[in-house]
Amino acid sequence: MxxxxxxxxxxxxxxxxxxxxxxxxxxxxxxxxxxxxxxxxxxxxxxxxxxxxxxxxxxxxxxxxxxxxxxxxxxxxxxxxxxxxxxxxxxxxxxxxxxxxxxxxxxxxxxxxxxxxxxxxLSGEEEAICSAEGVKIGFDNVDGLVADLGGGSLELARVENGLITNKTSLPLGVLRLLNNPIVKKRNLSKYIKQLLRDEKWLSKKKFENLYLVGGTWRALFKLHLFQNKHPVHIIHQYSVNYETISSFVEKIASFNKAKLKTVEYISKSRTPYLPYSSIILDEIMKVTNPKNIICSISGIREGSLAKDYFKNIDNSQVFEKSLEYISKKRGDLGLTYKKYHEFIKPVFDGNEHFDEKLLNLACVLSHMDWGLGAFQKAELVFQETLNTPLLRLSHKERIQIALSCYWRYCSIKYNPKIEYLTFLNNNEIFSSKQVGAALRFAHSLTSISTIFLEEFKLYKRGNSVFLKIPAQHQEIISKQATKRFKALARELFLEPRVIYSNN
CATH class of the missing domain: 3.30.420.40 (ATPase, nucleotide binding domain)
Incomplete structure (x- = not known):
C-alpha cells in the first residue's frame, strides 16, 4: 500500500x-x-x-x-x-x-x-520552531523558553503571547556529548556557558517559564516525580520551581557510572545521559533564571504536524471536538454531557475557581456507569479522570476535575487521599464539591430521561438557589432528588427554593 x-x-x-x-x-x-x-x-x-x-x-x-x-x-x-x-x-x-x-x-x-x-x-531553526509549536499544542498560553534536548542538538525558542520571537540550535545533544572526543564531562559546563553566552537574547529578558522537551529530560523529571512521591503520575505539565529542581540536577550531574546503575523508575537506555542533561539544564537555568520549570511530552512531532496542516484550526474548535471525542469514548454516544453542562452552568457562571473549561470536562468525564457500587465508582472515576489523555491540563486542574467527578458518585462527607487535597486551596476544594454536588443532583433527575435537564431550570438569585419545574412534572421529583438538591444548596451556602411553573 x-x-x-x-x-x-x-x-x-x-x-x-x-x-x-x-x-x-x-x-x-x-x-x-x-x-x-x-x-x-x-x-x-x-x-x-x-x-x-x-x-x-x-x-x-x-x-x-x-x-x-x-x-x-x-x-x-x-x-x-x-x-x-x-x-x-x-x-x-x-x-x-x-x-x-x-x-x-x-x-x-x-x-x-x-x-x-x-x-x-529539518534545519536547526526549523527544529526549534516545531518544538515550540508542539509545546503550544500541549499548554494554554505558552510564555517562556522552550528547550528541546535531543541526541544530536539542543533547540531553544522564546515564545511570547503565542509567538516565537527568537530561536537557535546548538550542538549539545546528549549522545553527541557522551561520545565527544574533545568535550568531556569535567569541562562540559564551561563549554555550555560559552555557547549560551553567544546567544545574547537569552540573558536580555527574564523567562517566567522554562518548558523542557525531549526523552532524557522526561526521564529526569520522572525520576524527580517518583522520588518526591508526587501523587499525579503524569510527566506532562509536571512543574517544579527553580529552587526545588536546582539542587536535584546538581546531585544527578555528579553521578558516576556506578551510581547511575542504582537509579530506579526510568529506562536503562536513558540513564547514561542523565548527568549530561542535568548539566545542560543547570546552565540554562543559570542564564535564564526561570520561575517554573515544566516538562512537556508534546514537541517536535506534534509541532511539525500542527505547523503544516492544522495552523488554521482555532483552539476553541479543537477543544469542542476533543470533548465530543472523549464523551464517545466513554460511551456517551448521545452527547448527554452537553445537557448536563447547560443545566448546571447558570449556577457556576463567573466561578473563577472552577472555570468553563473545567466545568465542561467535569460533565464529560463524570459519565460512568459500570454497574458497580457508588463508592467503587467514585474511586474508579477519580483515577480515570486524573489520568485522562488530555494535554492542556495542569496537574492541579486534573485534581480539581477528578474531585468533582469523585463527589458526583459519593456523598461529600467522603474524601479521596489527603495528598490530593493539599494541591488545592480551600476555594478550589469547595468549588469541586459544589460541581460534584450539582452533577450528583442532575443525575438524580435523569433516572427516567435526560429530557428533564432541558425542561427543568437551575439558577441562583440573591441568597437562594432555585429549581424551576414545569407543573406537569412535579411528581417526577423523588425523595432522592429532593435530598440531593438540598445538599447542593448547602454546598453553595444558599437556601434551596423550588418553583412550579405552568409555562
Missing amino acids: EIKVLKNNQNLKLKPAKLAVIDIGSNSIRMLIYEDFNSSRVPFFNEKAVCELGKNLDKSRKLHKSGVDYAQKVLKRFSEILNVSKIVNLKIIATAVLREATDAKPFVEYVENLFKKKIEI
Missing part, C-alpha cells in the same frame, strides 16, 4: 485526521499514530527504538553502521504496521544526524523507497 502525505490545502476542519509521524533522530527513532489529530493530540500508538544513528558522529562524520542496520529493521516494522493499520497519511521528519552525516544519502534513499515518501530533514 502506498503511503501518502496530507496536502496542506486539505480542509481538515470537519474531517477525522488519522495520521502518523516518524521522527528519525540521532539517538532514537519514534513513530506516533493518531486516531484523529483534530480531536485528540494524544497518540494511540507510540513506539520508540534506540538506534544511535549519530553515535561518534563528531569524530567520524558518518552514520553509525550498527545503528543503520537496526534502524532499517525498525523502519521496516513501522512500514508493516502502517500497512496493516491502513494508515495512509504520513509525515517523516529527521533532525541533526541526517543534516550532518556525510554518508546519509543511501539511508535517506532507503527510507524514502520504503515508505514512498520524502523525508523532511
Whole structure:
C-alpha cells in the first residue's frame, strides 16, 4: 500500500485526521499514530527504538553502521504496521544526524523507497520552531523558553503571547556529548556557558517559564516525580520551581557510572545521559533564571504536524471536538454531557475557581456507569479522570476535575487521599464539591430521561438557589432528588427554593 502525505490545502476542519509521524533522530527513532489529530493530540500508538544513528558522529562524520542496520529493521516494522493499520497519511521528519552525516544519502534513499515518501530533514531553526509549536499544542498560553534536548542538538525558542520571537540550535545533544572526543564531562559546563553566552537574547529578558522537551529530560523529571512521591503520575505539565529542581540536577550531574546503575523508575537506555542533561539544564537555568520549570511530552512531532496542516484550526474548535471525542469514548454516544453542562452552568457562571473549561470536562468525564457500587465508582472515576489523555491540563486542574467527578458518585462527607487535597486551596476544594454536588443532583433527575435537564431550570438569585419545574412534572421529583438538591444548596451556602411553573 502506498503511503501518502496530507496536502496542506486539505480542509481538515470537519474531517477525522488519522495520521502518523516518524521522527528519525540521532539517538532514537519514534513513530506516533493518531486516531484523529483534530480531536485528540494524544497518540494511540507510540513506539520508540534506540538506534544511535549519530553515535561518534563528531569524530567520524558518518552514520553509525550498527545503528543503520537496526534502524532499517525498525523502519521496516513501522512500514508493516502502517500497512496493516491502513494508515495512509504520513509525515517523516529527521533532525541533526541526517543534516550532518556525510554518508546519509543511501539511508535517506532507503527510507524514502520504503515508505514512498520524502523525508523532511529539518534545519536547526526549523527544529526549534516545531518544538515550540508542539509545546503550544500541549499548554494554554505558552510564555517562556522552550528547550528541546535531543541526541544530536539542543533547540531553544522564546515564545511570547503565542509567538516565537527568537530561536537557535546548538550542538549539545546528549549522545553527541557522551561520545565527544574533545568535550568531556569535567569541562562540559564551561563549554555550555560559552555557547549560551553567544546567544545574547537569552540573558536580555527574564523567562517566567522554562518548558523542557525531549526523552532524557522526561526521564529526569520522572525520576524527580517518583522520588518526591508526587501523587499525579503524569510527566506532562509536571512543574517544579527553580529552587526545588536546582539542587536535584546538581546531585544527578555528579553521578558516576556506578551510581547511575542504582537509579530506579526510568529506562536503562536513558540513564547514561542523565548527568549530561542535568548539566545542560543547570546552565540554562543559570542564564535564564526561570520561575517554573515544566516538562512537556508534546514537541517536535506534534509541532511539525500542527505547523503544516492544522495552523488554521482555532483552539476553541479543537477543544469542542476533543470533548465530543472523549464523551464517545466513554460511551456517551448521545452527547448527554452537553445537557448536563447547560443545566448546571447558570449556577457556576463567573466561578473563577472552577472555570468553563473545567466545568465542561467535569460533565464529560463524570459519565460512568459500570454497574458497580457508588463508592467503587467514585474511586474508579477519580483515577480515570486524573489520568485522562488530555494535554492542556495542569496537574492541579486534573485534581480539581477528578474531585468533582469523585463527589458526583459519593456523598461529600467522603474524601479521596489527603495528598490530593493539599494541591488545592480551600476555594478550589469547595468549588469541586459544589460541581460534584450539582452533577450528583442532575443525575438524580435523569433516572427516567435526560429530557428533564432541558425542561427543568437551575439558577441562583440573591441568597437562594432555585429549581424551576414545569407543573406537569412535579411528581417526577423523588425523595432522592429532593435530598440531593438540598445538599447542593448547602454546598453553595444558599437556601434551596423550588418553583412550579405552568409555562
